[in-house]
Every structure is written in C-alpha cells, then in structure tokens.
Amino acid sequence: MIKTDVQSERDTREITIDRVGVKNIRYPIVVEDRRNINQQTVADIALYVDLQEHERGTHMSRFLEVLNKYHKEDIISNLEQFMADLRKRMGSETAFAIIDFPYFIEKEAPVSKIKSLLSYQCHFQASLKEEYRLVIGVKVPITTLCPCSKEISDNGAHSQRSYVNIQVTLGEFVWLEELIEMVEASASCEIYSLLKRPDEKYVTERAYANPRFAEDIVREITLKLRQDRRIASFKVETENLESIHDHNAYAGVWSNNFWEIKY
Amino acid sequence: MIKTDVQSERDTREITIDRVGVKNIRYPIVVEDRRNINQQTVADIALYVDLQEHERGTHMSRFLEVLNKYHKEDIISNLEQFMADLRKRMGSETAFAIIDFPYFIEKEAPVSKIKSLLSYQCHFQASLKEEYRLVIGVKVPITTLCPCSKEISDNGAHSQRSYVNIQVTLGEFVWLEELIEMVEASASCEIYSLLKRPDEKYVTERAYANPRFAEDIVREITLKLRQDRRIASFKVETENLESIHDHNAYAGVWSNNFWEIKY
Amino acid sequence: MIKTDVQSERDTREITIDRVGVKNIRYPIVVEDRRNINQQTVADIALYVDLQEHERGTHMSRFLEVLNKYHKEDIISNLEQFMADLRKRMGSETAFAIIDFPYFIEKEAPVSKIKSLLSYQCHFQASLKEEYRLVIGVKVPITTLCPCSKEISDNGAHSQRSYVNIQVTLGEFVWLEELIEMVEASASCEIYSLLKRPDEKYVTERAYANPRFAEDIVREITLKLRQDRRIASFKVETENLESIHDHNAYAGVWSNNFWEIKY
C-alpha cells in the first residue's frame, strides 16, 4: 500500500498559519565574547516558519536537520546564514528563531579584585522575510535601593535584587558586554558572585549612595541607549523583587520603532 | 526635618515610562460561570499605568489600594469600572491589568457520564486609554493524534497532550465555556479528569478516528472564530507535548487586527 | 471479544511499588481560618498508594472518584477520613496525599493600620498506614537585613526578600496563623502587601534595627518550635534572595524525629 505524505496534502481551508515549528530544543552552542574567547554554553531554541494556506503541514523534522547541519559550527556567529538556510529548507516566506542561553562574564570584586564568574541570561530573536532582523537581549541582575525608603527613614533603606531586561536592534555591532555595562552603571550597585568583607562594605555603601526607583533604572538606561548611535531600537524593563513586599515592582520603556517576535 | 515625597519630585530626563506597576499579586476573586454560579478562585494579578515624563515615580501602594477597594466585590464582573478607578487614582492616561486564574468546569465522561472537574487556566488583559479594551483568553488541554503517524504505521499512532491558547476580543459577550467548546470540538479528542474503562475506550477510538496536526487544530478553531460574529479579533495557538520527541510542536494563527498587551 | 482488565492482571516480577498515583490535579478546596471563616482557595493535589507485588497496575480513575466524593465537603477538615477512604477504595496498605494551596491573611500595616491581604503558600503531607501522619507546612515571605553588611558599612545595609519554609507535625492542634506569626516575629521585619509612607519608614527602620543572617532566622524559629509543646517535630528552612548576589543563601534546621513524604 502506498502511504501518503500527509503533510504535503493540499489544504482547502484557506488559512495561512502565521507561525509553525518546534520549541524547547536544548542545544549546545558556542558564543564568542568580547575577549574573542569562544564560550561553550547550552541554548534553549525555538524555530518557526509561516505556512501557506494550500499546505496542510510543515515537515517538523527539517527544522532539526537544519539545526544539526550547524552542530559543529557557530549558530550564533552565522545566524543570518542559518536563517536563510532554514527558510530555504522549509520552503517558507519567513523564518523565525528564538535562542536563549546563559553567558558568563568574569568580574572583579570592587575592592579585593578577586575574580568570579557571573551568568547573564541572553535572549536572541531573529527573523528573515524580505529583510533580516535581529533583536539581541540580556537579563542583568542588579541591586536597587529605594530612594523613598532612604529619604523617610532615620536609618537604612530597603534594597533588593532586580532583573533588568534589555533588548535592542542594532544599526552597528554592539557587544553584549556593552549592554550589560550600560545596565550595571545605572543600578544602585552592580552584582558579583564573590564578595569579601571590604567588597561587601563597598557595595552596601555604594547602593546607599545611589538610590534608584524602578522608574529611575529604566530612564537612566534609556538615556544611554538613545545616545548610542549604534542602537536602532530598544526595550528596557526592570523587575524589582521588593524586599518589603511579596510582589514585584516593574517599569518598562521602549522606543516607538521597537519590534520583536511576540508569539 | 521635613521628608520629601520623592516619587512626586519633578523629573527632568524627559522620558515617558510606557508601563510601571506591580506584578505577581495573588488575590482571591469571584467569577460567574455560564450556569450563573459564582466560582471562587485565586488570581495572579499585574497592574500597570503609564507615567508622564515630568513625574519621577508612581505611588506603588495605590495599586493595592484600588485592588483592596474591590476586595469583597467582583473585580472580573466590574472590570471596566475597576480600570477607570485605577486610572483615576493613579492620575495616569492609561491603565493596564493582566489577570490569570484557574476556572473550573464540571464535565461528564463520554460514556459513563460520571462527572468530574477540569481546571482551565484563564488569562485576561484589560486596558483603558481613550477606550476600554479587553482580551479574554483560556488555555485548553486536549488530546492530539498525529495524522502522519497513523497513515504510515500498520498499527497505532502517537498521541499526546496539547495545550491550545485562545485569546479573543469581543464585539458581543461570549462565555468562556463557549471558547473552550470551540477548542475541544476541534481536538482529536477532548480531555477529562475521570475516565472509566468504557470512557477510555471511547476517547482512544475517537482520537484515532480524528487525527490532527498542530496546524489542523489552529485552522479548525480559526474557521469557527471567523464565523462567529461576536468575535472581533483573535489569536489561537497550540503546543503539542510530542510523545515521540522531547521538544514541542507549535502552530499559531492570529487575525490581522488582533491586539494584546505585550510587555 | 472479552477485554481483559489489564490492571488487575497478576504480576510476577515480585516488585512492590512504593508509590503510585496521580499528580498535578488542580482542585477547589475550602480551608477554615483562625477567625473561623471558610476560605475558598485552589489546591494542587497529588494522591498516591503503594502497590503490592502481585498486582500489575493501580486503577488511576479511583483516585479521582475519591476526590470527587469530597467535592462539596471540606477535604482539609476531614483529611484523616479522606485518607481512610482513599486507602480503602484503592485496596492498598498505605495512602499518601500532598496538598498545596495559597492561604490568605488580612494584615494591618504597622502604622497606618490599613488592611491588605497577603498570600501564604501552604504545603500539607498526609499518610495513612498503621497510623495517620500529617505534616503541615507554610512558606512565609519576610525581609532579612544582613548583620555583617550593617556592621562593616558606614551607611545602610543590604536587605532582601526571603522565604521561610516551616513544616511541622503536631501533638496538638496549631493554627497556620500561629506558625506564620512565629516566623514573622523572627524576621528582620515582616512583609505586607500595602504600605503607606509612615509604614515604609517603620519597616525600613525596624529591619535596620533587627539584622538577621539566614542562620539567625532558622535558629530563632527553632527556639520557638522547641518551646512549643504542641509541636512534635519540625523542619525550618530559609532562602534569601540576596540583593548583592544572583544566587540565594540557604539555612535549614530539622528535629531528629522529623519525617516527611520525600518522593
């Protein structure tokens, strides 16, 4: 008996599918950092295409074939080519990729100068239709100290860990490290994995000297992003894990022209 | 010493904040179901407003004050009024609310007719600027059985649990139960909490008789949504927890005019 | 053709199954609080039994039948009876239940006395073999302020949100509210959903006046638990979402006789 290729059947429902594909693929990738060192890390990947109205189904295994073809190579450093290959192999008009991965930076403690690694969760979104679009993003942990709490209190001020999510499209190349530095310089204080006593004194006093609301954080970063000619569009958000509440405080600013894959 | 109200300070950075507020508030709410019975459930709530460029900070405690004012009442059934109160109390131009909650429906097993409860995770998004907008959404667990696997195999066909996410804006009132029924009728088979042996036979055979790709699921539902005059715009997505892979298959369709709170 | 009841087949592999059952059932439940008011909330439930070596399978639908039988009643207030019914219906030697749910307490802000709701995640573990055992637990969000940071810094001290997990077995009845109060009294400061400016001044200054390491938190609570004759055994843990790091600090103490369902 001849078996039909069911996915290739003609569909008569006249409905284009905006996005179809595979999610939650764990995959080892290599990312080059600012020191030109190749970091080996593990990504969580989603790959999608659009599907024309006359096609019943996409061929899901082909997403993996394209991914495997890039196994030994650097998916991130050849992402535009990867997207072109994906679109071609799938026979689609548009290809989308969402790639999340931890990225490590060796930081020096502010006083003791002891080095330790800090992990930053990165989030890349690529799409290829007529043109190639890339959003690069990174989530940066920082300390925030509340200006209102400092102002009204005789002693101390509540502080907390916050996560800043910065996403940009670029006119010109920018290192992830540069985005991270923009965020860290706007914090009450930046965060380190390893702090000795003199370092802890430093970060405590620095945070106390630099109180910031969630609103201040996103505005400070927005000022820097607007001044940077290489940044074409952006979104910046912070979420503060308030130490005096069990809910979080949030603030977000985005440029009018910011576009990202939403679904 | 006079303490300043730091949030009320004049800001000179000339940056409007698109969204500022509070997230991850757990709150008991009441939802009326199609049988006109009040369900008591627990919501996860986020409340936001915009912040004008001359204002340094929003007053975060006021979000909670507005919420508490509605404590004994039905936030969901008076949501437009709630949004107007929120915008007024915060002194903002726009107010946003995102409300997630489990919603229970008593279902009858297909053969034994034994009743059991199934939980559906709902997702509401409301905004109020010049006009009031409401997106109602619900995530529906279903069974999908793969048409390709059935076609090519001498015996059996792989099936899996899938989650359909349907979100709509309405011209006219629609019950959540109606959206859920649209989804369940488009599945290989619907899902129940309690199935006796004759029921399990029924759902197994029904799924085998109704193979559906992820693409089929979203197209079937799209046809129904387009035909329903009460639906103004929509998004429908499915995610299949593939039984033969450790990644998920995804398909999504949305109407051109679909709008939702993205950030 | 006669269909076999496969689960009831005789198993010859001679392996007793320690625990078999159903997980991730969302279910509406009612819990009576210290004010004798019935709270309606939503639980996440797991139900297990052991399975003798000669039985091939348990009948999974029966777990749901027992649960449904208690639908309109109070599962929590009749939990021992529920466990006996479960064990009987399943024909097993042992029955286990794990029940998680949010529990709401109305708290008064310390200065303004404004009331707001705070949610506490509860965790119950019940088992019935020869005897009935019940572990009740609750996760309490608190503020912790670092004693070392305060000591070494000229100004301020870093603080953060922490979660204390307290679990106890009881000789005599204890309200969840009493466990929560034990934890909150041991914190640098307790947490509220709604704080006005004078309240924020109060909690900031109170935390600064009461610095606590993770180690101090669990020791303070341990002292109280040991002094309470009604507590038969306990475990107490804290996890601090450190504001100066992107990792958490942890401390845990448990009594030698503490027993809980582990798997």
Place this chain on the structure above:
Amino acid sequence: MIKTDVQSERDTREITIDRVGVKNIRYPIVVEDRRNINQQTVADIALYVDLQEHERGTHMSRFLEVLNKYHKEDIISNLEQFMADLRKRMGSETAFAIIDFPYFIEKEAPVSKIKSLLSYQCHFQASLKEEYRLVIGVKVPITTLCPCSKEISDNGAHSQRSYVNIQVTLGEFVWLEELIEMVEASASCEIYSLLKRPDEKYVTERAYANPRFAEDIVREITLKLRQDRRIASFKVETENLESIHDHNAYAGVWSNNFWEIKY
C-alpha cells in the same frame, strides 16, 4: 573603629544548623562522556555545610572561592577532592553539593540512521562526612503507550511523553549512558530529536507493540538495577504526561538502602 567579623561571633542558642550554604549558582562545567569526549555544559549548583552550635554564621563567600579554584578544572571528575576542599575551607564536619546539568548524547534514528543530539538532565548529589557518598541521577524522556487503552480499544491506544528519573549510588563505576540505556530499553519506545518518515513508522509501531503502564516502566528498570552488581542502591520514578488527562500518572520504586540529600 574596629569592625567585628559578625559571622565569627560566638552563638549561644545551642542550635546546630543541619545545612547552610548557597543555591542557584550557574556555572560552566566539563563532563567526560563514554566516548571519552569532554562535553562543556552549564550546571546549576548548590553547596552546603553543617554549622556547629557555637558559630553564628558561615562565610558564604568561601563557597564561591572553592568553586572558583576549580574553574578551569573538571569539578565533576574530581568531585571527591572538591568535597574535601570544601569541607576543609569551610571548617565544617560535613559538606554537600547538588549539581544539575544537561548532558548531550548523539543518537541514531532507528531506520534512517540520521544522527541528532538529545539532551538529558542530570542530577548529582555528593556528601562528605566520615565517608564520601555520591548519588548520580538522570532524567530520561521516553514514550509510554497505555496497555489498558490498547486492550479495550478497537483501534489505536493513547501514548504520551514520560520522564523517568533514575538515581543510583555505585559500588563500581557506571556510565550515565548505561543508566540511560537501561531506561530506554524499558520504555514503550525511546525518544529521538530527529525522526524521518520511516523512523516515525518504526517508533509508532514499536510503541504499539510494547504497551507499558507507569508501574511496568519502574518494575522493568528495577529488575535491571537489581541485577547489576555495580549498583549499590537506587530510586526509579516515572511521570507520564497523560494524553487523555491534564494530570500526570506517577510510579516510584526505591531500594531500602537508598539514601539521598533531601533538603
């Protein structure tokens, strides 16, 4: 002014802390696989020690110092030495480490023989007191097909993705790959990332020919673990993401002598 080392203060509460340390540290590690190839992956690490009753606090930064010392080396391959260093540096009686990481295996599709990577989440627990103990564990995704559904239905049988969690202590060295193969050989069918049409036919028919309850899965694996002289103790669990329900089925068996870090 002389600043006190607060952590080193004498504590008079007479409470030993069972476990104190740091959680949620993301860290790059290297793991050697059965082909003697070094895999670079990213771990989530927790490190704990006990704290004697007279000591007020542990020195949290020292956990990171020990970790950093091993940065370029292979933490996993020198884990016993790492534990000894940790215990010594912390001045404690006991040291504990919990290390989770994804581990990749290249698998060949059953018919087409096309290769693709599959990720397996590993879970190591180490402790050092008088003696060194190591639990190695891995979570293996598999397909399960329901024997009851197959027996009672005229066509088809429901299948789903399941996750088997296997944890062992060893008398003699065993590769992770061997544990994974034990699990996969006990499934209705094993799982692959990339399957072409002939492969999908194969896995569908194979699963249909090998129906397995959750109970069967853990018993089959238990038989193999008991027969393997190198395995000193074990726990094996499966969780089936039932395709006909929105809850999961669970079964677990453990040897009487199985011990793991619980807290």
